[in-house]
Amino acid sequence: MQAQTLQALETKATTLEEEMRTLGCQNETYQTSLKQAQESKAETERQLAEALELQAGLYTREVALQVQVTGLQELLKADAEIQKDLKDRCREQADKTERLEGEMATQAKAMDLLRADYDKLQVEVSRLRVEKEALEKQVRE
Template identity: 75%
Template sequence: MPFYLGAFLAVALEWRAQARNAVLQAQTLQALETRVTALEEEKKTLGCQNEAYQTSLKQAQESKAEAEGQLAEALELQTDFYAREVALKVQVTSLQNIVEAYEKVQKDLKARCCEETGAMERMEGEMASQTQAMDLLRADYDKLQIEVNRLRVEKEALEKQVASGDTIIGELEKDKKTLIQEMAGTFEEGFQEALAQAVCTNPGIDISSCDSTHHIVDGKVVPL
């Protein structure tokens, strides 16, 4: 697999994972918002209960005998309400902080998605350019392959011609050697005939040192 395809797949997989994380975070944010809404409704309900408790307290003050028990109960309920209200405020504040953090993360993810989308578009443009370059190289390669095939055919024809020439040269070398041997034999026969004529013409002459391996230097017969 080419390098640019591997890089493109890696970026696409990373982008898909980040998009999936963004969806999960959006779902979590929606669930948190639902939870905040439910807590606010509960807070309103507790407010209504507090009003009822205040009314009960007023009624208890009108009747002192009943007021003491009801007052103690109301104070206990009110204390519990205040405690629950404080806890709810803490939860609401914590959830608001979480929502703000998730919104910030979601913005960052959107910005990264935009950047990666731009990078993917640039990569696609580079891939298109590389594909065009590859098409041009493939066309040049096909032309070169045709030229190589033509040159191979010419080479084979030349090799056949060279082989034929080598055969002819071998035959000529054989003929040359045969001719040289024949000429050497003829020269030796002529030389021996000349020696025989010299002996016949000059009886008693010493020709023991006269052969084709000697020549005359300064009036003397010496080896070649």
């Protein structure tokens, strides 16, 4: 009977250790995904800064063109279209940044849950090892 209990505990400990390894792999995957999201966010912010610099340059250029002769009005229209496109890209970049921040928050929550599960499993494995040692001691006696 004790041998069966010991065998069952060893099987359960092995299963828990496999689950811990699986959680470790999942944790690594989440870490990689989080790092990629952070890198993507940094790239998005860099592109947003470039777009804002371009937009600032366009505003300066627009003021200079308004001072010039009336014949340059067609050029101002073209600049207004470019400005509109830049604003659209800025909005898209801001939306993308917001989505990435949401994904990062979700992944951070998932990682917290994984850490909690991992800690629980470690406690359970430790408890099972103590039980196993006690049962082995009983079997030897």
